[in-house]
Amino acid sequence: MKEQRQHHPPSWAQRFVAWYCKPGLVEDLMGDLNECFERNVHSIGPRRAKLIYIIDAFKFFRSYTVRRPIFVNPFMKQIMIGSYVKTSGRNIMRNKVFSFINILGLAISMCVGLLLIAFLLDLRSYDRFHKNGDRIYRITNIMSSNNEQSGKFASTSIKTGKLIREKVTGIEAVTTMRNNFSGDAKVGDNILPIKGYWAEPSLFRVFTFPMAEGNPETALKDPYSVVLTETAARKLFGNQPALGKAIQIDTLTYQVTGIIKDVPFFSHISFEALVSLSTVEQANKSDRTFGAWTNMWSNSVYLLPTEHADMASIQSQLNAIAREENQAEENTKIQLELLPLYNIVVGESLRQSEGGPGFMGPHMPPVVLWILGGLAFVVILSACFNYTNLSIARAMRRIKEVGLRKTIGAGKGQVRLQFLAESVIISLAALLLSFLLFLLLRPLLINMAPEMQRLVKLDLTPIMIAAFIVFAVAVGVIAGFVPAIFFSKVKPIHALGNLSSVKMFKHLSLRRALVVIQYTITLIFITTTAIGYVQYKNILTFDLGFSTANILNINTQDNKPDVLLKELGELPEVTALSRSLITTGVGNAWGSTMKYKDSRDSVLVMTNHVDENYLPLHDYKLVAGGNFIARPTTAQATGEVIVNEQVLKRFNIGTGNPGKAIGEQIIMNGRKMTIVGVMKDFHYGTVENLIGPVAFTFWTPEDRAIISAKIQSADMPATLAKIESIWKKIDRVHPLEAAFYDQAIEDAYSEFSTMIKIIGFLSFLAISIASMGLFGMVVFTTETRLKEIGIRKVMGASIGNLIYLLSRGFLFLLSVSALIALPATYFFFKTIVLPNFPYHTSMQIPELFIGLLAVLLIALIMIGSQTLKAARNNPVTVLKRE
Amino acid sequence: MKGTNLGEFEELVLLTIAALGNEAYSVAICDELSDHTGRLVKLGVVHAVLNRLEEKGLVKSELGEATKARGGKRKRFYELTMQGKTALVNAKAMRDQLWARIPPLAWKKI
Numbered sequence: 001m002k003e004q005r006q007h008h009p010p011s012w013a014q015r016f017v018a019w020y021c022k023p024g025l026v027e028d029l030m031g032d033l034n035e036c037f038e039r040n041v042h043s044i045g046p047r048r049a050k051l052i053y054i055i056d057a058f059k060f061f062r063s064y065t066v067r068r069p070i071f072v073n074p075f076m077k078q079i080m081i082g083s084y085v086k087t088s089g090r091n092i093m094r095n096k097v098f099s100f101i102n103i104l105g106l107a108i109s110m111c112v113g114l115l116l117i118a119f120l121l122d123l124r125s126y127d128r129f130h131k132n133g134d135r136i137y138r139i140t141n142i143m144s145s146n147n148e149q150s151g152k153f154a155s156t157s158i159k160t161g162k163l164i165r166e167k168v169t170g171i172e173a174v175t176t177m178r179n180n181f182s183g184d185a186k187v188g189d190n191i192l193p194i195k196g197y198w199a200e201p202s203l204f205r206v207f208t209f210p211m212a213e214g215n216p217e218t219a220l221k222d223p224y225s226v227v228l229t230e231t232a233a234r235k236l237f238g239n240q241p242a243l244g245k246a247i248q249i250d251t252l253t254y255q256v257t258g259i260i261k262d263v264p265f266f267s268h269i270s271f272e273a274l275v276s277l278s279t280v281e282q283a284n285k286s287d288r289t290f291g292a293w294t295n296m297w298s299n300s301v302y303l304l305p306t307e308h309a310d311m312a313s314i315q316s317q318l319n320a321i322a323r324e325e326n327q328a329e330e331n332t333k334i335q336l337e338l339l340p341l342y343n344i345v346v347g348e349s350l351r352q353s354e355g356g357p358g359f360m361g362p363h364m365p366p367v368v369l370w371i372l373g374g375l376a377f378v379v380i381l382s383a384c385f386n387y388t389n390l391s392i393a394r395a396m397r398r399i400k401e402v403g404l405r406k407t408i409g410a411g412k413g414q415v416r417l418q419f420l421a422e423s424v425i426i427s428l429a430a431l432l433l434s435f436l437l438f439l440l441l442r443p444l445l446i447n448m449a450p451e452m453q454r455l456v457k458l459d460l461t462p463i464m465i466a467a468f469i470v471f472a473v474a475v476g477v478i479a480g481f482v483p484a485i486f487f488s489k490v491k492p493i494h495a496l497g498n499l500s501s502v503k504m505f506k507h508l509s510l511r512r513a514l515v516v517i518q519y520t521i522t523l524i525f526i527t528t529t530a531i532g533y534v535q536y537k538n539i540l541t542f543d544l545g546f547s548t549a550n551i552l553n554i555n556t557q558d559n560k561p562d563v564l565l566k567e568l569g570e571l572p573e574v575t576a577l578s579r580s581l582i583t584t585g586v587g588n589a590w591g592s593t594m595k596y597k598d599s600r601d602s603v604l605v606m607t608n609h610v611d612e613n614y615l616p617l618h619d620y621k622l623v624a625g626g627n628f629i630a631r632p633t634t635a636q637a638t639g640e641v642i643v644n645e646q647v648l649k650r651f652n653i654g655t656g657n658p659g660k661a662i663g664e665q666i667i668m669n670g671r672k673m674t675i676v677g678v679m680k681d682f683h684y685g686t687v688e689n690l691i692g693p694v695a696f697t698f699w700t701p702e703d704r705a706i707i708s709a710k711i712q713s714a715d716m717p718a719t720l721a722k723i724e725s726i727w728k729k730i731d732r733v734h735p736l737e738a739a740f741y742d743q744a745i746e747d748a749y750s751e752f753s754t755m756i757k758i759i760g761f762l763s764f765l766a767i768s769i770a771s772m773g774l775f776g777m778v779v780f781t782t783e784t785r786l787k788e789i790g791i792r793k794v795m796g797a798s799i800g801n802l803i804y805l806l807s808r809g810f811l812f813l814l815s816v817s818a819l820i821a822l823p824a825t826y827f828f829f830k831t832i833v834l835p836n837f838p839y840h841t842s843m844q845i846p847e848l849f850i851g852l853l854a855v856l857l858i859a860l861i862m863i864g865s866q867t868l869k870a871a872r873n874n875p876v877t878v879l880k881r882e
Numbered sequence: 883m884k885g886t887n888l889g890e891f892e893e894l895v896l897l898t899i900a901a902l903g904n905e906a907y908s909v910a911i912c913d914e915l916s917d918h919t920g921r922l923v924k925l926g927v928v929h930a931v932l933n934r935l936e937e938k939g940l941v942k943s944e945l946g947e948a949t950k951a952r953g954g955k956r957k958r959f960y961e962l963t964m965q966g967k968t969a970l971v972n973a974k975a976m977r978d979q980l981w982a983r984i985p986p987l988a989w990k991k992i
Contacts, residue, residue, distance in 0.1 A: 025933075028945065031955030032908045032925060038952075059926035064933045 007046040009037045013057040020066050029060055084421035091398075091422060092429075098394060099426065101776040102387050105769045106430035109383035110475060111437035112376045112765060115445055115458075117467050118438070119372075122456040123364055126266045126345040131208045132304055136341040139164075139301040139318075140350060145332040152337075154300065154350040155179070158281075159293050160336060161301040163325070168317045170309040173205035179298040181275050184733055186248040187236045191733045194232060194249070196273035198280050206304045207269075213243045214258025225276040227258035232272040254279075265457060268345050268361030293325045294332050302341075311338065362455045372758075378521055379765050384479040385514045386773035387423060391483035392511055393780045399490055406492040416484040423480025424473055431472035449754045482510075515777070515813045516820070519855065522770045523821035525763030526851030531829055531843060532756045538841045539749055540742075544585050545682025547619035548741035552723070553583050554707045555737040559730055561705040567726045573713040578613035579705045583741070586748040587686045594695060595667040596651040603650055605643075605668075606684045606692060609699040615642070615679075617710055624658035625677035628698050638698050641668065642677035647693040668695065686748055687839045708741075767855060774810065775862045782806060782870035790875035802871040807863040814859055818852050888973050892940075894919065895931050896970050899941060899960050907946070907957040908932060932960060940966035 017030055033056055040049035092099040127133055139160055141153040161176035178198035185194040203209070204216035211219070212230060219227050226247060233242040233256070242256050254275065263270050284290035305314060318336040326333050339347070349365045391398075402415055410418075442458050556564060561579055568574050582588040594605045612628040614620075628640060643666075645658065654660035658678040666673050684694045699705070713719040720738075727736040739747070746753070782789075789802055797805075826848060834840045888896065898914045899906040908928055915923040935941045942963050945956040962970070 027955050028908065028958035029929065031952035031957060032929070034953035034955060035909050036925060056925060059924070060929065062926070062930055064930065 007037075007041045007049070009034065009053040010050055013054045017057050017060065020061055022065060025065055029065065033057065033060075084418050085425060087418065088422035088425045092426065095394065097779055098390050098776055101772045102390060102426050103430045103433065105383045105386045105772045106427055106475065106479065107433035107437060108765055109380045109769055110427070110430055110434035110472065111441060112379050112762065113471055113475070114434060114438040114468055115441060116372060116376045117471060118442075118458045118464055119445075119456055120369065121461070121464050121467065122266070122458060123346050123369075126362075127268055127341050128266070129208060129264050130341065132206075133208075133341055135304055135307070135309075136206060137303050137305070137338040138341065138344060139303070140337040140339045141296050142335040142337060143296070143332060144334075151351040152348070153296060154344075155296055156299060156301050156336070157291070157293055157296040158277075158299050159291050159325075160296070160321075161299070162291075163321050164301065164303060164318070167321060168314060170306055170314055171303055172306045173202045173304045175200050175202040175206045175302050176277060177203065177269070177300045177302070178277060178280060179300070181273070183249040185232075185236055185273070187245070190236055192232070192235050193734060194273050196271035196275065197269070198277045199227075199274040200277045203274070206302050209263065210261045212259045212261055216258065219258035220274060220276040221278065222255075222257075223276055223279045223282045224252065224254045225257040225279075226254040227260055227274040228256060229260055229262045229272050231262050233259050268363075270361060293334065294329060296334065303338075314338070362451070364455065375759075375762055379762055379769070380475060381478075382518050382521055382766060382773075383769050384475065385518050386769060386776070387426070387479035388482045389511050389514050389773055390776045390780070391419075391423075391480075392486060393777055398487065402487045402490045403492040406490065412488040415490075416488040419484035419487055420477060420480045423483070424476030427472045427476030427479060428469075430475075431468060435468065448757060449750055452754075511777075512813060515774070515810075516817045518770045518773060519814055519817035520821045520824075522763070522766040522855060523817055523851055524825050525759065525766045526855060527822065527825040527848055528829075529756065529760045529763045530847045530850050531825070532752075532759065534844070534847050535834075535837070535840055536749065536752055536756055539687045539752070539839075540746060542683070542687050542839065544687075544745075545621070545680060546585075548585070548745065550711050551618070551741040552709045552711055552720075552738055553741060553744060554709065554723070554727075556705045556707060557731065557734050557737060558704075560701070561707055564707060564726065564730055567729070568707070568709055568723065571719070571722060571726075573711050573719045573722075574709045575712050576613060576617045576710040578617045578708045579611040579699050580614050580708065581609040581699065581703050581706070583706055583744060584608055584684050585682075585686070585741075586744045589685060592669045592695065594647070594651075594693070596653065596664075601651075603693060605647060606694045607668075608684075608694075608696050609703050610696050611699040614696075614699075614708070617708055620682065621680040623678050623680055625662040625675070627677060638700060639671070639673050640676045640698055641666065641673040642679060642696045643675055644679045644691075644694045645681050646691060647695060648678065650693050668697070673697070683839075688837055690838050763851075767858065770855075771858050771862060774859055775866075778806075778810065778863050778866045781809075782866050786870060786873060786878050789870055790873065790878035793871070793875045794879070799868070799871045803864065803867045806867040806870065807860075810859065810863055814856060822848055822852065888940075888969055891927075892931055892935060893970070893973055895928065895935065896940060896962065896966055900962055900967075900970065904959070906960045908960075911960070935966070936960075938965075939963060940969055 014030065017033065018026055021029055033053060036056065037049050037053045040052055130136060138154070139156045141156045141160075142151075143153060144150045158176055158178070161174055164171065165174045177200075180195075181198050182193070182195045185192050199220050201217060201220045203220065204211065211227075214227065219225060226249070228236070228242060236242065236247065237245065242259060245256050247254050247256060260274075281290075289295055305311065315338060318338070322334055322336050345362060346364050346366060346369065349363065405415060405418075446452050446456065446458060554564070565577055565579070569577055582590055590607050591604050592607045593602045595602050610628070612630040615622070615627050622642075623645065625642070628642070643661070648654050648658060648661050651666070653664055653675075661675050661678055664675045666675065679694075679696075681691050682694075683689075683691060685692075709723075711719060723738065724736050727738075785806070789806075792802060792805075826843065829843060834843070894915060895911060898911050898918075902910055902914060908925065911932070912923050912925050912928045915921075915928070932941065932943070936943060940963060941960045943958045943960045946959045948954050948956045
């Protein structure tokens with residue numbers, strides 16, 4: 001029986017041997033094992049034979065039989081990388097022009113990436129210092145009402161905070177903060193303007209603001225308690241201990257109950273002082289609207305749920321609160337929502353309450369980041385294209401090298417790795433250069449706009465440096481990807497045989513496509529900049545309907561303007577002075593309701609309170625009636641109003657004859673007023689806004705005053721210094737707030753100019769990168785065609801012929817890009833951007849073509865100089881080399 | 883490289899290969915050694931030695947015909963190389979020389 005049965009050695013042991021054994025040894029080794037097994041089956045039985053087989057299978061596991069373990073393979077590659085680095089280094093050194101172009105191009109484009117990375121990392125680091133940061137939420141109010149005030153607000157009511165504390169379960173701490181506590185803190189003779197928030201003791205349970213002195217549990221409990229930051233305390237008290245001391249803020253006395261460490265830069269809440277919320281609550285005890293559900297304009301509520309709290313349950317409890325409170329409201333419905341702390345700075349744009357900032361700290365909508373990221377990506381991709389392009393352009397030369405490697409035995413993977421290593425080395429070299437550029441550009445970026453200074457620091461951190469290196473490697477891999485694939489596919493026979501037999505068509509078209517894409521991007525960038533710049537300049541020089549030249553606007557900041565006015569009037573450089581409530585034309589607004597005969601037709605008109613000198617100083621054109629007359633404030637004086645033509649049109653006063661409107665009665669904010677003058681229409685808001693109805697009334701001493709001074713001076717700095725010294729006499733505490741009207745208008749469009757600067761910078765980069773790429777290509781093509789050129793010259797071709805021959809291909813590519821880019825930009829602006837600006841000037845042909853001309857000029861100079869060099873070559877020297 | 887001196891077991895294996903002639907493959911070598919030395923020779927050890935000898939260039943091997951008894955696997959036949967033969971001859975000559983140097987008296991003391 002036994003003899004007839006076929007016995008097999010245990011299959012797992014067989015597989016084990018096959019697994020570990022070297023391929024060359026496995027056959028005879030297993031044969032031996034099998035032979036012994038057969039023999040043993042007969043002599044000592046199958047069971048023991050199997051056992052012996054297993055034992056032997058393990059015994060053969062020896063150093064010489066075992067194949068190289070798998071982990072050795074990557075390890076070997078590591079060793080190989082050393083050789084890749086060496087070969088790459090040689091290649092880089094051998095092709096200095098190409099390496100230089102590649103490194104410089106990558107470096108220039110990479111600095112955009114570095115800036116963006118630094119920017120993103122800075123934004124990401126906001127509010128991370130709070131110990132329970134991942135658990136903190138802010139309440140968002142979603143308001144829907146009959147009037148315009150609806151939307152998502154970052155602020156909420158004080159009542160919300162109270163209700164959450166009373167009713168919601170699963171909460172560890174809730175804290176309410178009230179916006180914009182500010183005033184002049186006074187200690188003895190020392191006066192310091194101070195800014196902060198009203199806050200509750202629970203603030204220190206929700207947030208991590210470590211207290212240096214004082215008890216966080218009680219510091220913000222009693223009314224008239226103030227907690228100062230260390231810096232504020234030092235400024236006020238010097239080196240004296242501040243705790244327990246009294247500070248005079250405006251007219252009230254506060255007790256210093258705590259000193260906290262300065263607020264970190266990356267905090268969306270930033271302050272110098274915190275005053276107990278109970279202070280305001282006490283002051284507004286009798287005001288029933290103060291704690292109302294709908295009074296949601298200036299408070300923020302933060303909550304810290306317990307660990308592993310059920311957020312869905314908290315949300316539904318919030319919904320229940322909102323439902324109950326909304327029942328009592330007729331017109332207004334409010335929903336409560338939770339916003340995680342980390343989504344405050346980079347996240348959805350929430351509305352701020354009008355008439356006062358109901359919003360804390362810096363904010364960056366993700367869409368801006370996406371746009372910036374997209375632009376940076378385009379620029380970096382362009383540099384990667386350069387690399388790809390130039391590498392493949394050099395294919396003819398390197399194809400032989402690759403062929404040889406392959407013949408010797410290099411696999412596809414090794415060739416691929418070699419080329420990737422080369423591009424990564426180049427991009428790492430570019431990183432060094434680009435890091436220098438980064439350091440150079442960093443201050444420019446930060447100082448580009450005041451918002452930027454408040455938003456980011458761009459200081460180096462270890463994470464940032466690591467991100468830079470990862471980024472450089474990624475760029476290297478992207479840049480080297482196509483060349484690596486391309487060269488790994490080279491067949492040694494083709495490469496080492498007749499080079500002309502290698503089909504170059506496929507990648508030729510790829511190269512062409514890359515050049516076209518690059519130039520299209522460049523042209524779009526440049527035309528965008530040109531159009532944007534023309535529009536911007538147009539806005540700045542826009543005829544607002546009044547004169548702004550040489551006018552200095554001085555904010556009197558709660559000081560009575562009379563003394564200042566008198567002192568300024570004595571300066572010989574000041575030719576005229578006026579007072580007004582606000583500065584118009586820069587986006588400021590002050591509204592009133594106006595009614596004419598039909599008392600139901602109430603219209604919002606923009607207003608300003610001006611004195612009798614305001615209109616002549618600003619050169620407002622009157623079409624009918626006259627200016628205000630200088631006289632003491634009386635009921636009659638404040639009953640006069642000067643309106644613009646829009647008002648007449650709106651109410652149909654005078655039907656086309658402004659003169660008839662003089663003496664007409666209107667009702668403004670419930671008061672009867674008489675029209676004494678009619679102005680020509682002018683821009684009250686910024687140029688983006690349409691011209692609407694405006695009414696000027698007489699300035700009264702109760703109003704805040706902006707003093708406008710018309711200055712005629714040859715030495716402006718000296719004049720400004722004089723004004724400054726006058727200001728110092730009147731207000732020692734607050735620095736002079738004065739700006740020229742033109743400057744104020746420029747500031748009003750700073751967002752716009754920042755955008756133009758960024759796009760301009762990127763387009764400059766795009767031009768440089770594309771130009772460098774083109775330069776490399778031209779150098780390469782002319783070099784490879786030197787012999788052809790020589791022969792043509794011998795045959796009698798003129799230099800002009802040759803230049804035409806060499807540059808026509810490139811010119812064709814440039815024209816293709818122009819044909820794509822110009823219409824694309826044109827339609828983009830025509831249909832999307834410009835319709836958003838009612839007073840834009842129409843696009844002009846020069847704006848569209850100036851970029852094209854610039855790019856063409858640069859390209860032609862490069863192509864021309866190189867082809868000329870090639871064409872001038874003596875054919876004898878070129879042809880002799882054969 | 884490894885020393886060219888033959889180890890004792892290596893020498894035995896080499897001799898066995900030479901003795902077996904065309905039939906010198908691992909199992910046969912193993913059996914032959916067991917028969918003639920009287921010690922239990924393990925297949926694994928023989929394999930290791932064959933491998934080492936091949937590395938030293940004293941033997942060369944090639945795969946033969948497949949046989950059914952081995953589950954369709956071919957045998958690896960070993961053969962002495964010129965160096966292997968020289969090494970054996972040298973070893974023998976060295977021993978003979980040493981034998982010749984033993985004075986007859988030396989035996990008496992045992």
